[in-house]
Amino acid sequence: MENTVRAPISEKNPGPVKTLSSAAWLGWKIESNWTDPFIFAFYSIVRPITQAAILIVMYLVIRGGNFADPDFVNMYIGNAFYLLVNGAMQGVYFGILDDREHYRTLKYIYIAPLQVPIYLVGRGLASIVVASISVVITLLFGVVFLKVPIVLAEVNWLLLLVALALGMITMVSLGVILGGWALMIKNNIYTLGDALAAGLFIFSGAVFPLTVLPRALRVVGYALPLAYWFVLIRRALVPEIGHLDPMFSHFSDGNLLLIAVAFALLFAVLAVVTFRFFDHQAREKGNIDMVSNY
């Protein structure tokens, strides 16, 4: 009989940190190894700039080339950071779609000794990294070529980092909620995230102030976390322009941070509760190894 050497199998569960790091590593490989690093770098640079360029040209056609105008600066920064909203939300929920529909490995993930929501968050981290690179590239392009007045010495780094962290908790939680919902549906699942992103875009104040919206729609914007988040980001990056927004001028930075904390907590709790609900439903209905081929 042939002697076989078996690798020792750990009897301990991997724990959340190991799950998160392994999932993030897997997510990064999936995001980046479909081509060689040069093409991936080109893809990562050109894509966000062309997306931003649509708005740049729209502005140019109407207002001409005054890119230091607060309206343009607000629009440009908002548009750049919306890439992060998309990346965080879609990165997390695409984990379910990719693993169920494309790689067909979701059932194996489910029988592995890990917590699926933590695995999903790990998968989303890679997407957040790619989106962060896109945000930096877009901002750099703006500063170098359009003279967008972001001065590093004037940036409120602490506010920026805290706001980014709170925003990411909210967006990742939204991604987990979407991921849970995606377990239940089979048609048009790929456009679910796009639909939410497009909807949130209107009410986020990312590229136009909420005051432009009709009064009834404005209320929706106030009830959602993104508008507050974008104001915080602008106040951190371009303090002078960031404080000009008339709708939020009566909010101090501290007030806005408290609101962002409250939204982050609320969405994190919602994510846990809804994912548990959808996960239970999906197991009951035998959806975990479903392949819709849609």
Added chain:
Amino acid sequence: MQTRITKNSGWKQFFQTVVGRAYPRVVGTMRDLNWLFFDIFMPFLTMVGYVYVYRALKAPEEYIGFVVLGSAMTAFWINILWSMSSQLYWEKEGGNLALYIASPTSMMAILLGMATGGMLATTTRALAIFVIGSLVFNVSYALVSFWTLFGVFVLTMVALYGLGMMMASLFLLLNREAWHLANFVQAPVMLFSGFYFPVRAFGFWPGMVASIIPLTLGMDAMRQLVFPSGTLIGLLTPHVEVLILAGLSVVYVLAAFFMLRYMERLAINQGRITDRLS
């Protein structure tokens, strides 16, 4: 007693394949009404976003109309990218591609069926987006010539779906990168084709280069034919654009035919028809 199966061949078989492949795309829209939400409401939300950008910039009202028109035409570009170009990649993923190749029919007929079905289904969606957008934002039009507009639309569709068929043959060789490639070209084309603003904003020659995408000239001509100030913002006159679109239609459909033959042979030789490298 055995039933004798009669098989069509030649043009009859070609036509039957076109109808057969177009059928699920058209009938699918009747059976699964989810598209009413995802394919109309979702582009509508994107359109609303761009409309309010122009409102915030205090743009002339006609620009709202440009966004409505561009958003409706976006449906075709999305369809070309994700349901024409990438389709053979999806078919490979689903295991159908090998069956297509093995079946005694022409791949060109399959692609033509995909294009015809996709075009019919997408026209419904685009029309819905256009009508809803026009009503919600109270867009007014000043139609110059219905028949020229109809001709521009038909030629734009023929050239665009010809381009889609050509791209489908290129995508035949791709695996996971197909998804990223489609994702990559989506925004640049929407930028350079002038979906939300007159393409002349780029200048004449960049606009001409962007005209290799049929939607560029198609939308430019449509804007000139339906908006009062259209002639002031056009790249070329609508009649010249019609001629160029006719030329592009012939070039793209012929190129699709030759490229498909070449790529199919290459994919078979390299064993890429059935691999699912993910």
